[in-house]
Amino acid sequence: MTTKRIVVISSGLSTPSSTRQLADRLSADAASILQERGIEVEVQTFELRDLAHDITNNLLLGFAPPKLEEALEAVASADGLIAVSPIFTTSYAGLFKSFIDVIDTQALTDLPVLLGATGGTPRHSLAIDYAMRPLFTYLHAVPVTTGVYAATSDWGDGGDGVRSLPDRIFRGAKEFADLVERTDRSNLVNDPFALDRPTGHLIGGLAGE
């Protein structure tokens, strides 16, 4: 039985962070759904805050320091990615986008993704759909239809009384688990330094690639 590898990235800036809390809940639900189906799961979580200097250095230099390299390789070779960002000034956090910017543009192809976001009020919940989702579809990843937004009020009284945060987390986690169960992506990942095909296609220029 192969183990499914889920990688979680959380770009909350405070400690403790409600973004991390949401990320942990999403990954816990996804893991237990898969485990109930008899699938082994390995979850690896990266706090982008810990990688913030490395991410900046990668932007400036063009290569990843060792700690960041480890995170990038984990994301590229995952069976599923849970990506959670706070919403700042109408969109994902700058740190979150910077991390996405240093990922190889081919590395997320066909990767199941569960999107999550946190914010002060529920009024920014569509940021998942107008900001985060296009980012991942551009990279040919596969974000599940449910994105989970947790407003501050969701953590206590005043949250959504009809569809509570745990309900939404479970729904997103289930959609995600369904995709992760089917993918064998972690067995297919390409070595960026390998020649994956002969170079004959370069003759006469690229067309329609």
Add this chain to the structure above:
Amino acid sequence: MQFGIFTVSDITQDPTTGRTPTEAERIQATLTIAKHAEEVGLDVFALGEHHNPPFWSSSPTTTLAYIAGQTSTLQLTTSTTLITTNDPVKIAEDFAMLQHVSGGRVDLMLGRGNTGPVYPWFGKDIRQGLPLAQENYELLHRLWREDVVDWQGRFRTPLQGFTSTPRPLDDVPPFVWHGSIRTPEVAEQAASYGDGFFANHIFWPASHTQRMIALYRQRFEHHGHGTAAQAIVGLGGQVFMRKNSQDAVRDFRPYFDNAPVYGHGPSLEDFTQQTPLTVGSPQEVIDRTLGFRDYVGDYQRQLWLLDHAGLPLKTVLEQLDLLGEEVVPVLRREFAKDRPAEVPDAPTHASLVAGKYGDQAPRQATPKANRGDNLAGPSPYQDAQAVPAASAAVKTGSAFGPAATR
């Protein structure tokens, strides 16, 4: 093994004085640096190509031709020549000329580009970078090996019955290195032609260089140019030395912290740990450089970047003195130890001529008399039939070293 320096020709403010040299000053300084490289006993000087300020080296063969006239043993090369945006016909002509005026002291390193807009400036599409490198080099390779070329491709106007003049010195083309940081297709191109592969190495962790070189060596063997250990490998490097370590770190830090390429990024300590940059005593440079062999195998050429980031000429000349007096003699001795006999030296004009002709006299291309019929027939050269070995069927890369005798 060859040791030398390379420059990217940047004109950068000296952060310790706030002064930026003029173009004229930097150009003259570079000529002085090149000459001093020979004086201190280095083997190679490599010059970059840029087409935008604050760089000055837009016309490398002009500069290298002057340096050739001022030196007598220094091998002249490029770091890099843009195979994507230069016309391969002009590269063939310019470097054949440089071969003649330098007495064969020339090779070249091909690269794809260093700034995005260089492609549109020369009418090219950056997305076609790799196909351009492939097609242009295929033409360049033929122009140096066939007296008369009929050619048609995607990216330049076709050629019918074209002869690139002058023919290469002794009808032996300059050796070619292909440079890349992390593009496996370039390693494959170098391997398939039996050419050299140069890993930039300086802005990239050792593990990446290791994997690129391993791929190149494996493909070199696959294409039948010799064993993996016989592939021709060059490495970049970057050093700053003082007699003792602390002085080196103190003196180099302001240049590091403000350098255009990595300034205001990682700390000097992190960067020296993660890349081959070595800031310290000559002994530390020796130890670090000898360590390169552990992950790329025995190699042929080591070039260092010394003169960038606004370092003044006087400092650069001091660095050259330390390299020549204290570092390179030890490296020559140490790298020679335990070096397997099958590992060739970097090809030179002399070794390529010997590999091609053995004891026979090299071909000396002599055009037919300049009459109406001088272009009639298969070749415009009187001696074209005399040397069948000049045909393109000769596998390049096996024309030197032990592989040549197989």
